[in-house]
Amino acid sequence: MKTLAKWSVSDYHQMVTAGILANRQVELLAGEIIEKVPETPLHYNVAKRDSRYLETLLQGKADVRFNGPITLADSEPEPDIAIVRLPESAYDTRHPYAEDIYWVVEVARTSLQKDLTIKAAIYAAAEIPEYWVLDLKGQQLRVLRDPVGDKYETETVYESGVLKPLAFPEISVSISKLLS
Template identity: 65%
Template sequence: MKTLAKWSVDDYHRMVEAGILQGRRVELLAGEIVEMSPETPLDYTTAKRGAKYLEELLAGKADVRFNGPITLSNSEPEPDIAIVRLPESTYRDRHPFPQDIFWIVEVAKTSLKKDLELKAAIYATAGIQEYWVLEHLVAKQIIVFRHPQANQYTEELTLKDGGITPLAFVDISVSVQRLL
């Protein structure tokens, strides 16, 4: 049986700074350096359009980050959208930490299994209160995970229409159709 070496976030940062990972689309997930799924034009457009929509809704309330890293204890994933605390200047010298994050949105592409299982466990373990997976190709639905406990979320909702009120912003309703 092989034993894989696990990488720390500091190890990963040193590899990035040294240029070892240059030109590769990777992220650190649970101590492993993982190739990111290829992004189709539709996936990219869906994520970018969703980020713009959320920026409009959350203007002055949160920073909406698009395709940027977040730093967790043993992972540095690059979610499609991360809604984080203001001010944006906080992230000049570091990526957002779990306590900075209101919620995460992933656009499920070829990565649906990874998004629903591995990333959900990573985000729940980090204590991120809410995580949305946009499954826009086949099912046209949003899977909403809330209330992490240990390494899993205790609540899971599937929405095909209507609105979602984020836990962090009870005065806002996000249109499911606009995100999909």
């Protein structure tokens, strides 16, 4: 039987600094360095538009990060969007940690299964209170909440209407605007 070597976040940072992973599209997930699937133009544009939309809604309340890394215990994923605590300058010397994160958003066209299993388990284990998955094929927003261990206890599927984020219940997010 082969044993897979697990990498720590520190190991991963050393590889990045040394240039070992230069020109590679990878992220650290549960101690494994995983190649990222190239984004389709639709995936990229939806994520970019949604990050701008959320920036407008959350101006002065949170930092909306687009395609940037977050640092968790044994992972450094790069969610499409991460909503994190201000000030933005707090991340000049490090990426946001779990305690800095209000919620993360993944846009899924070809990655739905991975986003709802591997990434959901990583985000739940980090106790990120809320995780949104935009299913572009199904035209649905899946909202996962209430992390316990490596699972979210609650999953709600939206096709329309508005959503109020846990961290900012005064904000109304249009589901149709996110999916368009």
